[in-house]
Amino acid sequence: MEPMAIVSIFVLSVFVGFEVVSKVSSTLHTPLMSGANAIHGVILVGAIIVADHSTTNLELGLSVAAIILATINMVGGFVVTDRMLEMFKGNKK
Amino acid sequence: MSSTLYDLIGLAAGVAFILALKGLSHPKTARRGNLIGAFGAALATLVVFFHTNEGSSLPLNNLGWILGAIAIGLVIGVPAARKVQMTQMPQLVALFNGVGGGAAALVAIVEYLNLGDTATTAEVIFTVFTVIVGCVSFSGSVITFMKLQELMTTRPVIFPAGRFIIAATLVSVLGVGGWVVNSLGTTPLLILAGLSLLFGILFVLPVGGADVPIVISLLNAFTGLTVAASGYVLDSTLLIIAGTLVGASGTILTRLMAEAMGRSLFGTLFGAFTAKPQDVAAAGEERPVRSGSPDDVAILLNYARRVVIVPGFGLAVAQAQHTVRELADLMISKGIDVAYGIHPVAGRMPGHMNVLLAEANVPYDQLAEMDEVNPTFGQTDVAIVIGANDVVNPAAQTTPGCPIYGMPILEVNHAANIIFLKRSMRPGFAGIENELLYDPKTMLLFGDAKASLTKVVSALKAL
Numbered sequence: 001m002e003p004m005a006i007v008s009i010f011v012l013s014v015f016v017g018f019e020v021v022s023k024v025s026s027t028l029h030t031p032l033m034s035g036a037n038a039i040h041g042v043i044l045v046g047a048i049i050v051a052d053h054s055t056t057n058l059e060l061g062l063s064v065a066a067i068i069l070a071t072i073n074m075v076g077g078f079v080v081t082d083r084m085l086e087m088f089k090g091n092k093k
Numbered sequence: 094m095s096s097t098l099y100d101l102i103g104l105a106a107g108v109a110f111i112l113a114l115k116g117l118s119h120p121k122t123a124r125r126g127n128l129i130g131a132f133g134a135a136l137a138t139l140v141v142f143f144h145t146n147e148g149s150s151l152p153l154n155n156l157g158w159i160l161g162a163i164a165i166g167l168v169i170g171v172p173a174a175r176k177v178q179m180t181q182m183p184q185l186v187a188l189f190n191g192v193g194g195g196a197a198a199l200v201a202i203v204e205y206l207n208l209g210d211t212a213t214t215a216e217v218i219f220t221v222f223t224v225i226v227g228c229v230s231f232s233g234s235v236i237t238f239m240k241l242q243e244l245m246t247t248r249p250v251i252f253p254a255g256r257f258i259i260a261a262t263l264v265s266v267l268g269v270g271g272w273v274v275n276s277l278g279t280t281p282l283l284i285l286a287g288l289s290l291l292f293g294i295l296f297v298l299p300v301g302g303a304d305v306p307i308v309i310s311l312l313n314a315f316t317g318l319t320v321a322a323s324g325y326v327l328d329s330t331l332l333i334i335a336g337t338l339v340g341a342s343g344t345i346l347t348r349l350m351a352e353a354m355g356r357s358l359f360g361t362l363f364g365a366f367t368a369k370p371q372d373v374a375a376a377g378e379e380r381p382v383r384s385g386s387p388d389d390v391a392i393l394l395n396y397a398r399r400v401v402i403v404p405g406f407g408l409a410v411a412q413a414q415h416t417v418r419e420l421a422d423l424m425i426s427k428g429i430d431v432a433y434g435i436h437p438v439a440g441r442m443p444g445h446m447n448v449l450l451a452e453a454n455v456p457y458d459q460l461a462e463m464d465e466v467n468p469t470f471g472q473t474d475v476a477i478v479i480g481a482n483d484v485v486n487p488a489a490q491t492t493p494g495c496p497i498y499g500m501p502i503l504e505v506n507h508a509a510n511i512i513f514l515k516r517s518m519r520p521g522f523a524g525i526e527n528e529l530l531y532d533p534k535t536m537l538l539f540g541d542a543k544a545s546l547t548k549v550v551s552a553l554k555a556l
Contacts, residue, residue: 003215006325006333013321013334016111017341024118024346026353026462029443033346034186035117035127037313039110040320040339041189042134043197044163046327048141050203051162052153059203060155064162066199071166072173073193074138078131079174080185081117085124087179087451 031088034081041074094143102140103331109133110335114342137331179452180409183442184241187309190316191234197319198227198286204326205282217277219322221270224282225289227319230312232293237305237312240297241441247305250298262292306442307350307358314343353437354500382518385536387545390477390512391552393536397474397510399430401466403503404450406440407480407516411542414453417479420550421459427553433459434466434476434503436484467504476508480515480542486527495525511535514542 024032047070051063109129116126142153153159170189177185201223208216239245252258269285300308317339324332351358394400402417421431433455439446450460470476478485489500505511506529513530515537529535538545 009330009333010321010337013337014341017114017338018345020111020114020338021118021342021345021349024349025120026349026437026443027447028118028120028123029346029350029353029437030182030186030445030448031123031127032114032117033310033313033343033442034182034189035113035130036317036339036342036346037186037190037193038127039113039130039134039335040193040197040313040317042106042110042137042332042335043193043200043320043323044134045137045141046200046320046323046329046332047196048138048153048159049327049329050200050207051155051159053207054155054203055207059206060158062199062203062206063155064158066196066203067159067162068166068169069192069196069199071163072170073189073196074134074170075167076170076174076185077189077193078127078134079171080177080182080189081127082124082131083174084179084182084448085127087448088120088123 031081031084034077034084038074038077038081041070041072041077044070044074046070094140096144099140099144100330102136103329106133106137106331107334107338109136110338114338179449180406180441181242182448183306183309183440183445184238186442187234187237187241187305187312190309190313191231191238194227194230194234194312194316194319196227197316197323198224198231198289200323201227201319201326202282202286204323206279210277212277214274216326217274219325220282221273221285223319223322223326224286225266225270226315226322228286228289229293229296230316230319232290233297233308233312234293236294236297237300237309240300240305247301249301252298255295255299259292259295262288262295266292304354306438307347307354309442310343310347310350311358314340314347317341317343350438350443353443380531382530382537383533383535385512385538387538387548388552389536390538390549391556393475393510393512394424394429394477394549394553395427395556397424397429399432399469399473400424400475400477401432401434401461401470401473401505401508403434403436403476403478403481403485403505404439404446405436405479405481405484406445407482407514408542409440409446409449409480411480413479413543413546414449414455416543416546416550418453418455420546420553421455423550423553431459432461432466432469434463434505435460436463436481436503437501439481439484463501463503470504470507473508475510475512476505477512478505478514479546482515482527483525485529486525487529488525488527497525505529506532509534513537514545515539516541 047066054060054063113126113130116122201220205220266288273281317336321333321336424431485503485505488495489497489502
């Protein structure tokens with residue numbers, strides 16, 4: 001990829017990241033942290049890609065470990081966030 | 094699948110993550126936002142299986158291993174997320190964050206081994222960054238988990254010459270990082286990983302229990318950045334977008350949390366080394382306190398016009414949310430004005446108490462934030478503090494140098510009467526003595542919060 005394209009993507013993402021959460025109330029800090037945490041579980045995609053590239057046993061072993069950890073992060077993160085938010089919804093009239 | 098289609102789906106997943114964070118910032122859209130994020134992540138994971146990289150073919154190599162590993166991850170992650178008690182939520186978030194950081198570090202190591210001599214300098218630099226920060230996030234999160242789970246002391250751990258050891262570790266991490274960039278060996282990379290794990294531990298040990306949530310949030314942002322860096326090495330736009338989003342929003346969130354606690358980020362991380370030694374002797378001495386019975390409490394409440402309930406983590410530990418709601422409903426039926434005063438960091442994490450009370454179906458409109466409720470304590474007849482301590486400790490306003498000095502508190506000391514429901518005289522999570530317990534207008538009701546509240550409810554019903 002073009003270095004300039006990468007820098008552009010990076011800088012724009014930083015500003016979007018700043019903007020979307022700048023006004024969140026403290027009530028939602030815990031679910032928001034948990035939800036953002038789940039999003040970086042998308043490293044699972046990277047773990048699958050390196051598992052595909054793996055040629056030695058060491059590489060394969062490490063990538064299998066990475067896939068397990070990333071799956072826990074992603075799936076567990078979204079499930080637990082949903083559980084928290086389900087409760088918030090319950091008392092909205 | 095064509096590369097263009099693959100990239101477009103990746104972009105769609107990136108947009109889904111932005112919508113997810115946006116949704117999570119408002120109570121009404123939060124749940125939908127989270128589901129959109131989960132959908133984006135699932136989509137992104139699914140399409141990897143149908144995309145051929147240069148020089149490889151479908152199905153993916155090691156497909157059995159990949160699917161097996163995902164299955165193991167699901168078997169561990171889903172039950173953990175479904176069964177966890179709401180009180181243990183912060184630990185779980187810390188742990189999920191740590192494994193994410195560990196995964197990013199492993200991905201970087203494998204890709205480095207795989208690229209070998211063909212790696213460009215830029216790729217090696219990003220790999221080094223990912224390994225360092227990913228390992229710090231992993232070991233740091235494990236320590237925060239142990240602190241929150243109370244597997245180790247929640248107080249700051251300070252060792253002789255601590256700051257020099259930490260600084261020396263950091264310098265050697267950076268030095269070895271430079272060595273990896275120059276000499277491209279496997280051994281230096283593994284040494285780097287080991288040193289970074291050590292640095293993560295040393296970095297979090299001095300942080301006091303009450304400040305741990307800020308550190309979790311910071312490590313969360315760190316993990317985001319490592320994901321973005323691995324996105325560069327793996328040439329994946331999606332990972333760059335997702336990682337950067339989490340890195341940026343996590344940084345803002347960390348700052349918001351620190352503000353809510355009245356702390357600077359620097360003070361949180363390095364406060365233990367700069368704080369003056371505490372006068373520990375005073376905490377040990379026996380001083381008289383006024384303790385009451387459930388009947389005394391019920392009488393006091395019966396003649397009150399306005400009562401503010403201040404719930405803390407002890408309430409959740411005793412699983413007394415439902416009982417406290419019963420008490421509040423009973424008082425309201427007697428025409429008493431009742432509000433819950435919620436400190437932003439009540440519980441173990443900002444917003445944690447709101448989650449816990451939501452679990453007990455406490456109506457949203459009875460929850461008052463600190464800024465709303467503080468001016469009303471002067472007109473409040475009774476403040477009931479249930480399992481909270483640090484968030485009402487006046488030392489935060491009066492004792493410069495104490496670990497929570499500067500943290501905004503709920504000013505229950507302005508109420509006409511204060512009732513503390515406590516299990517014992519043990520100080521709060523931050524480990525600081527609370528002068529308010531010895532105040533003449535304070536009454537203490539010792540015992541399990543749930544049992545005590547049940548007795549108060551029946552006594553109040555009888556009046």
